[in-house]
Amino acid sequence: MEYELTILLVEDDADTRGNLQDILEIDGHQVLVAPSMAKARSVVADQQVGLILLDRHLPDGTADDFLRELQSLASNAEIIVITGYADMDSTIAAFREGAVDYILKPINADALRKSVARIAKRRQIEGELVREQQFADEILQTAEAVVLVLGLDGKIVRFNPYFERISGWSLSDCRGHDWFEVCLPTRERETIRQVFLDTKRDIDTSGSIHPILTRDGHQRQIRWSNATLKDDQAKTYAVLAVGVDVTDLLAAQERALRSERLATIGHTITGLAHESRNALQRIQAGLEMLQLDLDDRPEARRDVDSIQRATHDLNNLLEEVRNFAAPIHLQVESASLPEIWRRVWRHLAVSREGRDARLEECIAGEGCKMRVDVLRLEQVFRNLFENSLAATDDPVRIKIDCQRSDTDHVRILISDNGPGLNIEQREKVFEPFYTTKSTGTGLGMSIVARIIEAHHGTIRVIEPPETGGDSKRAGKAGAGGAVFELCLPLSLRSS
Incomplete structure (x- = not known):
């Protein structure tokens, strides 16, 4: 029986x-x-x-x-x-x-x-x-993978708690809505829609990596395996997609690749800087001798001064690239973060002279005291402040919100009232040599990211609360300005 x-x-x-x-x-x-x-x-x-x-x-x-x-x-x-x-x-x-x-x-x-x-x-x-x-x-409840079911019209039928956890979307809010419009970045929608259509036709589309858009506007990279669901008559009635979040893996690979690039750049720049510095010193010495013979020729003297400034700029450029490529060794000490950013703000007094620029603070808890490399963090705040001052018309309002995010980390939000960042800028702002300025190396924000990573922290661009997701979806800069989120661990040892 x-x-x-x-x-x-x-x-x-x-x-x-x-x-x-x-x-x-x-x-x-x-x-x-x-x-x-x-x-x-x-x-x-x-x-x-x-x-x-x-x-x-x-x-x-x-x-x-x-x-x-x-x-x-x-x-x-x-x-x-x-x-x-x-x-x-x-x-x-x-x-x-x-x-x-x-x-x-x-x-x-x-x-x-x-x-x-x-x-x-x-x-x-x-x-x-x-x-x-x-x-x-x-x-569905316990799998550490995305499980997604879409109707043949592309609308969301079901997804599992793991997807809710990594994306911030809830099934109750999304069920019956168009997957492509709600959960995918604008630029990826048509490509992924084609993958969906191919899957419906039982074409193998597994193994591809496509991003999802989280509720707070960030992207997670997912490696997908796709299949169709069929009824008793072998008729397709839904599309099943199972995905593995490879965001951290890709980030780790990118960091390893960046480290290799930095090592190569560092090796090349070290030799180049040494040889170039010798040449620049000879040029500088020759210019100083030439100046002695041009006291009675002001026009020629101005040309020499211009050459000297160019020599100085070139020397600074070589030094900046060399510092970017060099390993970061932290000298950690106990410090108050507000004291660090206030000192940087005072040092920028000359660059904001005559402007309506103000730094506003919101500090929770015990003043955000922690162990950091003070000089390195000064460099971080200086870059962020200078970028806000350069991008924002008067009146400039830069706000810092510092608070404990949990028992082990401090969360710092630095925002301004400027034009904000568009999609490309948000994606590339930390890439080496990327810049929207007419001058500069484009290394400032990349150095900032390296300093934060050396502190075992994170830095990212987040969406201004005032604009929600509209500007992000439209691909325009946010009217709420640029917002950078820094998370730093409270416990840090010298390296």
């Missing part, structure tokens, strides 16, 4: 009860007996039964009286009514009350066994389906 039922036999005739019990137990079922409805109530209160064989006429009532009550007491049980005689009305009434079969006495043993076997088989299939559903639900 593949599936054994626990059967309650409610029958007042002892001989009939014994015969039926023997027949059913031959097939491996467990049979409980009750001679009356009162006893049946007691049995179902203590036992989990899957099938009830109910004699229509009992000493304390009829099946018509007890069917509804039995269904309430044993809601998971099937009920077969047994009777010595039947009429159409009582049969219809029994089925209306939930009986699954109606058997006449004298009972045909084979007919009874087949009826019970059908119920047992159905119960077996239902049990397997329940277990499979529980297994699937457990996978």
